[in-house]
Amino acid sequence: MGKKQLVEWLDENKKTYEDQALQIWEHPEVAYTEAFASKLQISVLQEAGFSVVSGVGSVPTAFVAEYGSGKPIIGILGEFDALPGLSQKVSPVRDAVTPNGPGHGCGHNLLGTAGVEAVIALKQRIDEERLPGTIRYYGCPAEEVLSGKTFMARAGVFDDLDAALTWHPGNSNTPWNMPSSALTSVEFFFKGRAAHAGAAPHLGRSALDAVELTNIGANYLREHVVDGSRIHYTITNGGVAPNVVPDKASVWYYLRGANRAHVDELLERLIKIAQGGALMTETEVTWEIKAGAYDLNVNNTLNELLFSQKDEAGPLVFTEEDHKLAASLAASLDPSLQQYAEKRRHELGLAESDLLPTSFVNYQPTTKITGGGSTDVGDVSWITPIGQITTTCAPFGVQVHTWQATAAFGSPIGLKGMHHAAKLLALSTYDLLTDGGNLLSQARAEFLRSTQGKPYIPAIPNDVQAPVLV
Known part of the structure; x- marks a missing residue:
């Protein structure tokens, strides 16, 4: 009733x-x-x-x-x-x-x-x-x-x-x-040194180069992840003008996997790649976790x-x-x-x-x-x-x-x-x-x-x- x-x-x-x-x-x-x-x-x-x-x-x-x-x-x-x-x-x-x-x-x-x-x-x-x-x-x-x-x-x-x-x-x-899918949302922030890209490029340290090298590394990582994993990203800051070596740049990633453990492992590996990108370009990198869904x-x-x-x-x-x-x-x-x-x-x-x-x-x-x-x-x-x-x-x-x-x-x-x-x-x-x-x-x-x-x-x-x- x-x-x-x-x-x-x-x-x-x-x-x-x-x-x-x-x-x-x-x-x-x-x-x-x-x-x-x-x-x-x-x-x-x-x-x-x-x-x-x-x-x-x-x-x-x-x-x-x-x-x-x-x-x-x-x-x-x-x-x-x-x-x-x-x-x-x-x-x-x-x-x-x-x-x-x-x-x-x-x-x-x-x-x-x-x-x-x-x-x-x-x-x-x-x-x-x-x-x-x-x-x-x-x-x-x-x-x-x-x-x-x-x-x-x-x-x-x-x-x-x-x-x-x-x-x-x-x-x-x-x-x-x-x-x-489980997911982690993470954004990487690279800090370099600005310079005139034509007159003194050797004095600059490109944060955008670090972003691009990170993305290249992430794309190679795709070959070595658990089936069903997803890696996608967008560049959120690529600099201000072609003739200025970017001193700041950032990239935002979504990492997905079948469970929380898979995604946590992906994050660990991606952080190492971002640190490698910073090392190769003599820049600094920090990151921020935006979301972490199960x-x-x-x-x-x-x-x-x-x-x-x-x-x-x-x-x-x-x-x-x-x-x-x-x-x-x-x-x-x-x-x-x-x-x-x-x-x-x-x-x-x-x-x-x-x-x-x-x-x-x-x-x-x-x-x-x-x-x-x-x-x-x-x-x-x-x-x-x-x-x-x-x-x-x-x-x-x-x-x-x-x-x-x-x-x-x-x-x-x-x-x-x-x-x-x-x-x-x-x-x-x-x-x-x-x-x-x-x-x-x-x-x-x-x-x-x-x-x-x-x-x-x-x-x-x-x-x-x-x-x-x-």
């Missing part, structure tokens, strides 16, 4: 949360600047009766909202940061709201709002049924730079959780069964729990207008992306014409293939068992981090997928609160097997603070 009332409450109040998601979509804020989204969510949760601790991990936009008391303690993770350069109207053609401005091309306007919606719905059940236990919503900034949850984890706010749940906007309905530790018990709610959540229904927008957005994709989408649609057993899948893809336990992307959700997954699911919020074939995704995530398509996700999160949390601990025991046993007793140690050094930008 309680789950039926939970769904009814969510359906009755969905307009409120659709409006909140659109407000955040209309005010996109990149990592560590999410003042509008954070304040909006905090005010809504406080008004609903949640106690809120803000500024978690010395990050002004990070917060934890809590309701209830005692065990179990269940967390729902939310995000709200946008991406640079992806401003876009709800339109099937490229049309920025603000030229070169930020936009929600990863759907975090939906991601966080669904979590808020779910915990407030659960509060009603806790009050009416006098359920024991504590629910928390985590307002997590800066996922797009893969460090917000790491700073929060370093502050210990996830340590007492019995389990956590989250979701991500996608273009199909399925639990997240693929481990993500690989995602998939928990099948919690994923299956999220999947099992699909019938009680009710159908995901799209209108004719939704399908028209979906077809127009899909038609705007590069032909290579359209071909890739057709291949993936076949692999998942979806119909060719199904641009907005409403059924669930049958759940498969964790794959052995590590995905190329990374997320700081991985950090939380090494602290407590975590379940994660995706729902259809964009047409099949549309990739996140694109203008097409921004358009979809600000449209009724994205809002319907968000509301569906809120139901799955709320229903699953209700089961965790009411089943006597059986599911939590299973999830914890699986977690202990997968982590093999390895402790979570934040990969961002203690002396590195978040780049506070608000």
